[in-house]
Amino acid sequence: MPYWPSYSEISPVCRATYLDWLADGRRDASYNPGYMFLYFYGLERRFFMDQAPEEEKREILEEVRRLASVYAHNGSAQRYLGEFIQIAQIAVRDPAASEPVFDFHGWELPFGVKAAIGTKIAQGVPLGWDWTLSWLICHPEHPMRTASKRCAEEFRALFRLRFEERFPEGLKVTKPRKTLDARYQAASQEFHADLSPRFDGKPLPDISGVRKPVEIAQEIADEVTEALERFSRYLGRNPEGRGSLEAHALLPPELRELFPSKQLEELRAWASERVAAGGIVPAVEMIARLEDKRPDKLTKAQLTGAADTLARIGFGLAPDPRFALRAPKIDEPLVIFALEAPVENLEDLSAAYRLALLELALGAVVVLADGVVSEPERQALLARIARADQISEPERLQLKANMEWHLAVPPDIALLRRKLKEAGPDMQSALRAALVAAAHADGLIQPEEVVQIEKLYRALGLDPGLVYSDIHAGDDVPVRVRPASAGAPGEPISDQASAPRRALDPALIAAIRSDTARVSSVLGEIFGAPGEEQEEASQPEPAASGGKEPVIKGLDPAASELVLEIINCTHLTEEAFDAACKRHGLMPAGALEAINEWAFETHDEALLDAYDGYDVSPQIAAAVRGQFAKEEENVDA
Structure with a gap:
């Protein structure tokens, strides 16, 4: 079969094959496309040259559309059949001629698009989003990017929203001087037909050389493509993933109501129930809800994704691993809470929030020092959140949820210290105030709380001795722990506001501290330090390595041995660490x-x-290994 076949010139075998194809209903695309073109040559001649009746022309148009669907994957067929359809449907005033084209694979702006847009311009009607986008999609100089094809429905929906926001009354196009006329060149190359569509007896304007509307459409399309980029890439990796939680989270906010997700609605209902029940959720249950399987371990990516997904439906998650002092473990809980409104970017948190979060963690350490969280202590933490300056209401809600998490999962002192190393003078002052306020919250300062505050002062690089002066600073008046009520007659307690201000005596404080240290020393000698006989009896047997017990200064022998074991590792699982401790x-x-x-x-x-x-x-680890290597060298020497 030649490229332009002619029935009179093809071989008898090809003629027989052509007749078989015709007799079989003209629907088998496995035949050489040349047979379809032989058939099509007759249809286009009948339509344009033989002056067929209007009804027959409509039948021919439908037949060519059917052929186009049969040979949908043949580029040559789509080009020639498409050109016929574009012009034929205008000639017979087919309703499809008034519908925009969103799927186009040709090399020139389709005649049907030119005629439809030219008619609107002739009528003085502004272009809507649909014809503006159709003009762009079909324009040969403006190829569309992947997102517009991979997620075409979402692309059109977002283009419409952005276009109508920018042009609520439509896009007005200045009428060009050039008029529209077309020459249909037959696919058989045997004839051509001239066409000049009109409106109210006048030629239609030709939009072929008009550029400004297409440039505007391109600007909007670029914005839409960028907004859909992450969603498009996800569909590229997961073609069946449309409607999933992850896919829905990647949609631009404007589209989420237009393309609802059943999974997301189920998540919203579940989150509402958990918030109503107090908001405490096992971490493993949260991730299993999102991933449809129970995780073996928690990762930062999983927790960040969970926080982002919940935020987009109006719920918060504490702690957020991007700001938390530490991430929760798989056997620990999380806190879900309701936000005032959905949040798109959880990373937009103020520096004041980060400081308040650290203060809150420190306060929780002090409050938990005695093992009991009293209601006054809880209220003191809440009051601290309420007084925090320069934070938004959503941030305040997050602080309250983080407070609940810190009280349920006490902060790790070691991790807190690392954070505190970065604290400057201003932050140190605020943190000192937060620690002391937490200690005073229930009107009774426990020894355990003082010990914890001293540890935190050391982490801040402060003299632990300041704890005493900080705790006892202020008015020396009774702490009001409950409202006054009538009771038995007795000596009245002076009102808090009118109580005289008494200055602390630094010399007395120093003396008390000195006495405390002296008493501690005496008690240590009595109860803690063994006598010479006890010390000799308690000496362990000499080690096989030369009789030297490997004790690290500042650690007891058991902890020293543990350190010497773990410094040869780079990472330990919780199970491995627990087993080492047990040994x-x-x-x-x-x-x-x-x-x-x-x-x-x-x-x-x-x-x-x-x-x-x-x-x-x-x-x-390197420092400890080096230290013991030197000691071994000295012993050998």
Whole structure:
């Protein structure tokens, strides 16, 4: 079969094949397309040259449309049949001629698009979003990007929203001087037909050389493409993923109501129920809800994705791993809370919020020091949140949720210290105030709370002795813990506001502290330090390595042995760390705190960083190995 076949010139075998194709209903696309073109040559001649009746022309148009669908994957067929359809439907005034074209693969602006837009311009009617987009899609000099094709429905919907926002009354196009006329060149190359469509007896304007409306459409299309880029890439990786939670989260906000997700509606209902029940949710349940399977471990990406997904439907998640002092573990809870409105970008949080979050964590450490959270202490933390300056109401809601999480999952002191190292003088002052306020919250300062505050002062690089003066600073008046009520007659307590201000005596404070230190020393000698006989009896047997017990200064022997074991690792799972502690007769929580306390005192950072297990500081590990290597050299010498 030649490129332009002629029935009179093809071989007898080809003629027989052509007749078989015709007799079989002209629907088998596996035949050489040349047979379809032989058939089409007769249809186009009948339509344009033989002056067929109007009804027959409509039948021919439908037949050519059918052929176009049969040979949908043949570029040559789509080009020639498409050109015929564009012109034929105008000639017979087919309703399709008034519909915009959103799927086009040709090389020239279709005649039908020119005629339809030219008619609107002749009528003085502004172009709507649909014909403006059709003009752009069909324009040969403006190829469309992947997102417009991969997610065509979403692309058109967002283009419409952006266009109507910019041109609420439509896009007015100045009438061009050039008029529209066309010459239909037959696919058989045997004839051509001249066409000049008219409106009210006048030729239609020709939009072929008009550029400004197409440039405007291109600007909007570029904005829409950029907004859909992440969604498009997701569909590229997951062709069946449309409507999933992840896909819906990647849609631009304007489209989420237009393209609802059943999974997202189920998540919203579940989140509402959990918030009504108090908001505490196991972390593993939260991730399983989003991923349809229970995770083996938690990652920052999972938690960040969960926070973003919830925020887009009006719920917050605490802690957010982007700002939390540490991420939750898989066996720990999360806190879900209702936001005032959906939030698109959770990263837009103020510096004041970050400081308030750190203050809150420190306050929780102090409040939890005695193992009991009293209602006055909880109210004091809430009051601190209420007084925080320069934070928005959504940030205040997040602080309240983080407070609940910190009270349910106490902050890690070692991690807090690392954060505190970065605190400047102004921040230190605010943090000191927050710590003291938390201690005073219930009107009774427990010894455990003082110890915790002293540890935190050391982390801030402050003299722990300042704790006493900070705690006792202010008015020396009774703390009002409940409203006054009538009781038995007795000596009245002076009103808080009218109580005289009494200055603290620094000399007295120093004396008290000195006495306290002296008493502690005496008690230590009595109860803590063994006598010479006890010390000799308690000495362990000499080690096989030369009789030297490997004790690290500042740690007891068991903790020293544990450190010497773990410094040869870069990362430990929780199970591995627990097993190591068990081998040395230590409790994991106590060992972790003791080791990191020692590390902060000697190396100014934690040895073990808790995140999905424990990361071992390479700097400290190298320093300890070097220290013991030198000691071994000295022993050998």
